[in-house]
Amino acid sequence: MNPVLTLDHVSYSYHTPSGETPALKDVSFSVRPGSFTSIAGPSGCGKSTLLSLIAGLIAPEKGCIRFYKSDAMPAAARIGYMLQHDTLLEWRTIYKNILLGLEVTHQCTEQKKRLAADMMHDYGLASFKNAHPSELSGGMRQRAALIRTLVLEPDILLLDEPFSALDYQTRLEVSDDIFRIIKEQEKTALLVTHDISEAIAMGEQVIVLSSRPAGIKNVFDIHLSVDKRTPFSSRTAPEFSAYFHQIWKELS
Amino acid sequence: MSAIQMHYLKQMKRLKYKITLARILLFAGFITLWEVAAYTGWIDDFIFSSPSRIIKTLFAMISDGSIFYHTAVTVAETGISFALIVLLGVGTAILLWSSKTISAVLEPYLVLLNSLPKSALAPMIIVWLGNNAKAIIVTAISVGVFGTILNIYTSFAETDSDKILLIQTLGGSRKNILTKVVLPASLKTIISNMKVNIGLSLVGVIIGEFLAAKAGLGYLIIYGSQVFKMDWVAMSIVILCILSVILFKIVDFIEKIVL
Numbered sequence: 001m002n003p004v005l006t007l008d009h010v011s012y013s014y015h016t017p018s019g020e021t022p023a024l025k026d027v028s029f030s031v032r033p034g035s036f037t038s039i040a041g042p043s044g045c046g047k048s049t050l051l052s053l054i055a056g057l058i059a060p061e062k063g064c065i066r067f068y069k070s071d072a073m074p075a076a077a078r079i080g081y082m083l084q085h086d087t088l089l090e091w092r093t094i095y096k097n098i099l100l101g102l103e104v105t106h107q108c109t110e111q112k113k114r115l116a117a118d119m120m121h122d123y124g125l126a127s128f129k130n131a132h133p134s135e136l137s138g139g140m141r142q143r144a145a146l147i148r149t150l151v152l153e154p155d156i157l158l159l160d161e162p163f164s165a166l167d168y169q170t171r172l173e174v175s176d177d178i179f180r181i182i183k184e185q186e187k188t189a190l191l192v193t194h195d196i197s198e199a200i201a202m203g204e205q206v207i208v209l210s211s212r213p214a215g216i217k218n219v220f221d222i223h224l225s226v227d228k229r230t231p232f233s234s235r236t237a238p239e240f241s242a243y244f245h246q247i248w249k250e251l252s
Numbered sequence: 253m254s255a256i257q258m259h260y261l262k263q264m265k266r267l268k269y270k271i272t273l274a275r276i277l278l279f280a281g282f283i284t285l286w287e288v289a290a291y292t293g294w295i296d297d298f299i300f301s302s303p304s305r306i307i308k309t310l311f312a313m314i315s316d317g318s319i320f321y322h323t324a325v326t327v328a329e330t331g332i333s334f335a336l337i338v339l340l341g342v343g344t345a346i347l348l349w350s351s352k353t354i355s356a357v358l359e360p361y362l363v364l365l366n367s368l369p370k371s372a373l374a375p376m377i378i379v380w381l382g383n384n385a386k387a388i389i390v391t392a393i394s395v396g397v398f399g400t401i402l403n404i405y406t407s408f409a410e411t412d413s414d415k416i417l418l419i420q421t422l423g424g425s426r427k428n429i430l431t432k433v434v435l436p437a438s439l440k441t442i443i444s445n446m447k448v449n450i451g452l453s454l455v456g457v458i459i460g461e462f463l464a465a466k467a468g469l470g471y472l473i474i475y476g477s478q479v480f481k482m483d484w485v486a487m488s489i490v491i492l493c494i495l496s497v498i499l500f501k502i503v504d505f506i507e508k509i510v511l
Contacts, residue, residue: 057420081421087414091436104424104432152422 003030010063022213038203046214080154086145088133301486333392341400366398392456407441
């Protein structure tokens with residue numbers, strides 16, 4: 001099967017009056033459709049830059065990024081982006097927040113609205129339709145943010161440390177929650193994190209980045225002997241700590 | 253409810269009564285003192301006027317309708333100036349927000365114009381535009397508009413960058429960023445700015461009327477002082493007090509509806 005996304009020798013630098021800061025150097029990797037890939041790297045290494053490049057918010061200075069919709073030709077893929085903070089808008093209800101992406105891309109059709117309502121129902125937000133974000137728990141807010149992205153029916157989901165603002169307990173719960181939703185919706189996902197455990201727990205493949213300018217240090221395929229893989233059950237797998245130590249060594 | 257809680261609530265109520273009572277007494281005391289001082293000849297009521305003279309003047313001007321005319325002129329000029337300040341302020345702030353180059357070029361001029369005493373501009377505006385309502389409205393706008401632009405633009409520029417990134421990642425345009433995030437996030441600033449501006453518009457209109465008007469409360473004040481009709485001056489000031497409270501309450505009401 002062809003990869004859904006390929007990065008080919010991608011480099012990027014930031015320019016300020018005081019000089020040039022290389023953020024990414026010669027990054028190449030590809031992502032299989034329906035897979036969950038984690039990208040781990042030290043804080044501030046350029047992980048978010050990588051996601052901004054894939055999302056098309058900035059253009060690579062060198063190299064190229066290709067998407068494949070089918071096995072044949074490269075095509076523009078739809079990217080869903082989940083940010084570090086849920087960034088739900090307080091002046092809108094949860095339902096209106098979920099429709100935000102549809103509104104700005106002019107696809108607020110009855111059919112899409114129904115999809116939004118169905119997803120809110122499926123993922124336990126139906127009774128909060130007219131609530132404002134501050135009335136929801138951190139986990140529910142993150143779920144609402146995910147649905148806001150999913151109603152746009154993206155081909156690839158980019159997750160930029162989406163759990164980092166949550167406390168540890170909630171974080172474990174929300175990881176399971178989000179992972180399950182992504183798997184049910186059969187989406188390809190790319191998670192960026194500085195948390196090694198989280199990278200292993202969620203990813204089928206872990207790409208380890210070096211510190212700035214970020215380049216690929218190593219790629220690990222994660223095989224865990226657990227029955228039904230969830231981020232939480234992954235943490236109990238016997239191989240988990242071995243992967244952790246390997247990646248830990250790569251990072252330090 | 254416990255006895256202590258009831259006692260507490262009772263005390264709070266009594267305190268509230270006391271404050272209201274003190275306010276009324278202060279007002280009544282001031283009016284009485286003024287009236288008595290004028291009546292006994294302790295102050296010259298030709299210069300200082302007096303509550304009874306103000307009321308007499310008010311009734312005379314109500315019966316010939318002239319007070320309604322002057323008040324209406326001032327209110328209309330203030331309303332138009334206020335609306336234009338808000339429109340120009342928000343509009344220019346959007347323009348500055350939409351182009352970093354434009355805002356960088358204009359910023360020092362806006363800071364300069366904002367700190368300039370606008371009453372210094374009034375005579376020139378009147379020479380240019382003539383002795384009419386147009387000059388008064390432009391004067392009033394000049395008092396409020398520069399501060400408004402700077403204030404609202406600062407609020408726009410401080411919009412949470414994560415929320416802007418959100419619209420970008422959802423595939424929204426720059427216009428979407430403005431209408432879905434920047435404007436709603438600055439609504440509170442815009443409203444609190446309107447509260448300041450309703451007062452500033454009135455200040456600007458009175459300055460303008462001092463210099464250019466043939467009607468309005470500012471005209472009544474300046475004309476009254478020139479012909480030593482201090483009753484007109486004092487009465488106009490009383491009406492201005494009432495007017496400014498009413499105008500502020502209107503904006504307050506708008507705030508309650510919008511927010």
